[in-house]
Amino acid sequence: MSDSFPPPPPSPSPSPWPPSQPRKQRTGLIVTLSVGGGLLAATAVAALVYTAMDRAAPGSLETLPSRSAGTPSAEAFPGEDPVAEPSATGTAPEEDVRITKCTVDSLTNWPAAELRVVNGSGGPADYVVTVEFVDKDGTRVADGIAAVLALDAGKEAKEKAQGLGDVPRGTKCRITEVTRTVSGG
Missing domain, CATH: 1.20.5 (Single alpha-helices involved in coiled-coils or other helix-helix interfaces)
Incomplete structure (x- = not known):
């Protein structure tokens, strides 16, 4: 043997187990x-x-009278125009807004109120409408809000107040508040 190479390692002791096969990749x-x-x-x-x-099927909800104005909804007077037309003295804000349709989305079960706003004031106005959705016992289960900006006198706008959350069958819509302010432009 040559002195320049180290001695070979000692041979391992025999294992009591058979040699393992390499694992297959899966x-x-x-x-x-x-x-x-x-x-x-x-x-x-x-x-x-x-x-x-x-x-x-597309759900349809019943519309309730507004709490603030005590006036019936659009569906209460079939065949009649539910929105008061502007007069020389103007209308109250509550008279300018009506619920035209109250529905529940068939996929999400969220309620929505479609609104018709006719500006009964003497000039351009902004509207904020709050709608509540109540169950058959009258308990509020959701609410929604809609806004119409810079609506000219005598003009009409359609807007939707979307409620959030699952509501039970028989849920109804009701306008709770209408705020009308002079439009800034």
Whole structure:
């Protein structure tokens, strides 16, 4: 032997277990199963949404009289114009706003009130309308707000007050407050 090389390492002692085989990589299998499972879950969710939308008919809610003005809603007088037209003296803000439709979204179960605003004042005005949604017992379950800006005298605007949150069947709409201010421009 040569002195320039170190001695060889000692031979390992024999193991009582048989030599292990290298583990097979299963990355392809894991990726394939993950993608397939994701597609299956997405298909199931899409089917549930489609079924829910197909079954749900557009909901319609009843409209209640306004608390602040005590005047009936648009649906209380079928065939009549529910909004007072402007006069020489002008109308009260509560008379300028009516609920034309009260609905519940079939997908989210959130309520909405469609409003018709006719400016009964002598000049351009801004409106802020607060609507509450009440259950069959009269308990408030949601509320919404709508704003109309710079509406000229005698002109009409349509706006929606959107309620947030799931509401029960039989929920009704009611205007709780109408604020009208002179428009700044």
